[in-house]
Amino acid sequence: MxxxxxxxxxxxxxxxxxxxxxxxxxxxxxxxxxxxxxxxxxxxxxxxxxxxxxxxxxxxxxxxxxREPLQYILNNQEFMGLGFYVDNRVLIPRADSEIIIEKLLELKERSPRPEVKIADLCTGSGALAVAIAHYRPDAYVVGTDLSSAALEVARYNALLNHVQVDWRQGDFFEPICGEEWDWLVTNPPYIPEEEYRKLAPEIFEEPQMALVGAENGLIFYRRLAEEAASLLKRDGKILMEIGWNQGQQVEELFKKSFKTRIFKDYGGRDRVVYAELSS
Structure with missing residues (x-):
C-alpha cells in the first residue's frame, strides 16, 4: 500500500x-x-x-x-501556541478558551507588584494555568480540580511546557480559600443537561463532569459570585468562560459587588465574562 x-x-x-x-x-x-x-x-x-x-x-x-476525538487518538492539542497532552481524563482545550488568556494579558496590572497571584479553577488539562505561567512568568499560578486524574494530566503538561504551577485537588475554589488573589480564571462545567444530550457524538467521549453544570449550567458562577469577594484582593478580577447564551445571566449574578463586561469569541458570540470588584 x-x-x-x-x-x-x-x-x-x-x-x-x-x-x-x-x-x-x-x-x-x-x-x-x-x-x-x-x-x-x-x-x-x-x-x-x-x-x-x-x-x-x-x-x-x-x-x-x-467517533473517538482526534485529539485523544493523537494525545495532542495545541493551545495558545503551546502543545498539550490530552486523553479521556480531561476536556480537550478549545480555541475559544484562548480569549481568557488574551484578555488577562491585555488587562495586565498597570503598577508592578512583587508577586501576582492567579488561580485557575476547574483546571482540567491545565491549559489555562500552563499558558498563564508561560506568558506571565511574573505570576504565582495555582490550578485546582476535583479530579485527581485530571491533575495528573495537568502536572504532565506543566513539565512538558517547562513551567511551574501549584496544583491543588479539591472542589472548585475550596483549595484556595483563606488566601487573596489578584485574578481568578475559570472554564467551569456550564452546559445544561438538556443541551448536552444534543451535542456531537465526540463530546460524549470527554469527561461529563467537565462539561455539564447544574442549575441550567449556572451553578459554578452562582457559587463564585457568592464567595469571590472574600477570595480577591481589593482590586481583584475574574475571567470566566460561559456558554454563548449565558452572558446576561452571569452578569446578573455578579452585579451586586462587581463591575462586569462581556467579551465575544471568534464567531462573535458571548464567551467570557470579566468581573472586577467595585470600589
Missing part, C-alpha cells in the same frame, strides 16, 4: 462515518503513525507502507470512525 493510496482509503472510511474533516483527519492519523508532518506525506506519496504501519493506521482510522 502506497502512502497516497492509504490516505485516500482513510479519507473514504471517514467520509462513510460522516466525520467532519475526513481528509485532514486521515492525513494527521497517518502522519502520527509514520512520525511525519502532513506535507511530508504528499512529498513521499509513492512511498510504500510497511505491514506494521498499515495495520496501525487502520486501527487509528477505526477509532476515529467510532
Amino acid at each position: 502506497k502512502i497516497l493510496e492509504a490516505l485516500k482509503w482513510g479519507e473514504l472510511e471517514l467520509i462513510k462515518a460522516e466525520i467532519e474533516n475526513p481528509r485532514w483527519d486521515s492525513d494527521l492519523l497517518l502522519g502520527h503513525v509514520l512520525g511525519r508532518r502532513r506535507e511530508e506525506l504528499y512529498l513521499d506519496r509513492d512511498g510504500v507502507l510497511s505491514a506494521t504501519a498499515w495495520k496501525a493506521y487502520q486501527d487509528l482510522v477505526a477509532r476515529r470512525t467510532d
Whole structure:
C-alpha cells in the first residue's frame, strides 16, 4: 500500500462515518503513525507502507470512525501556541478558551507588584494555568480540580511546557480559600443537561463532569459570585468562560459587588465574562 493510496482509503472510511474533516483527519492519523508532518506525506506519496504501519493506521482510522476525538487518538492539542497532552481524563482545550488568556494579558496590572497571584479553577488539562505561567512568568499560578486524574494530566503538561504551577485537588475554589488573589480564571462545567444530550457524538467521549453544570449550567458562577469577594484582593478580577447564551445571566449574578463586561469569541458570540470588584 502506497502512502497516497492509504490516505485516500482513510479519507473514504471517514467520509462513510460522516466525520467532519475526513481528509485532514486521515492525513494527521497517518502522519502520527509514520512520525511525519502532513506535507511530508504528499512529498513521499509513492512511498510504500510497511505491514506494521498499515495495520496501525487502520486501527487509528477505526477509532476515529467510532467517533473517538482526534485529539485523544493523537494525545495532542495545541493551545495558545503551546502543545498539550490530552486523553479521556480531561476536556480537550478549545480555541475559544484562548480569549481568557488574551484578555488577562491585555488587562495586565498597570503598577508592578512583587508577586501576582492567579488561580485557575476547574483546571482540567491545565491549559489555562500552563499558558498563564508561560506568558506571565511574573505570576504565582495555582490550578485546582476535583479530579485527581485530571491533575495528573495537568502536572504532565506543566513539565512538558517547562513551567511551574501549584496544583491543588479539591472542589472548585475550596483549595484556595483563606488566601487573596489578584485574578481568578475559570472554564467551569456550564452546559445544561438538556443541551448536552444534543451535542456531537465526540463530546460524549470527554469527561461529563467537565462539561455539564447544574442549575441550567449556572451553578459554578452562582457559587463564585457568592464567595469571590472574600477570595480577591481589593482590586481583584475574574475571567470566566460561559456558554454563548449565558452572558446576561452571569452578569446578573455578579452585579451586586462587581463591575462586569462581556467579551465575544471568534464567531462573535458571548464567551467570557470579566468581573472586577467595585470600589
